[in-house]
Amino acid sequence: SSELTQDPAVSVALGQTARITCQGDSLRNFYASWYQQKPGQAPILVIYGKNNRPSGIPDRFSGSSSGNTAALTITGAQAEDEADYYCHSRDSTYYHRDVFGSGTKVTVL
């Protein structure tokens, strides 16, 4: 399948842990990358590769992968982490195509 499936919404209490998942066949061969998007803003990269954070991304963000599922974990969620999160990978059925997941809205309670 060329699709990446994400849960539409995840809620997390302030200071607790949120786990956002992304499923797709392409994830068996390609790492997922993860993007945070706040309203009216461009997406920013938060996790790439095996579990890499760009400069400036807090270490409460981490990534993992197993089989056809990738996960973004926010450990100790903060109010400013409330945003939409998108996973991305390459399409295993059309090798050169990039594909994004449908996005997960994270609400910090």
Added chain:
Amino acid sequence: QVQLQESGPGLVKPSETLSLTCTVSGASISGHHWSWIRQPPGKGLEWISYISYSGTTNYDPSLKSRVILSVDTAKNQFYLNLTSVTPADTGVYYCARRIRVLGVVNDVHFDIWGQGTMVFVSS
């Protein structure tokens, strides 16, 4: 500090061509892939295409027949032309730098994004 800036008309008539420019500053356009990604109002991200500094291109199959990409290394710019637009092409258009890391498990990600430009398709 690498920055990308999209520019182009905010309003395009149906059946006409949408033309956008992405200007790269703080880094050379050479040696990387550069992508266009769009976001319809209230919806998720949609990858459109990428182009390398040497002109190698790739497109989403659903848009391939309508997308024309080009790059000008002297100006450090790359361009998107989307022909025969319809209202379904309305949205925010982003340019982004696409990084590839080849290995046992391959890694592709977009590390730098432009701020985006809103394009309306309407008569």
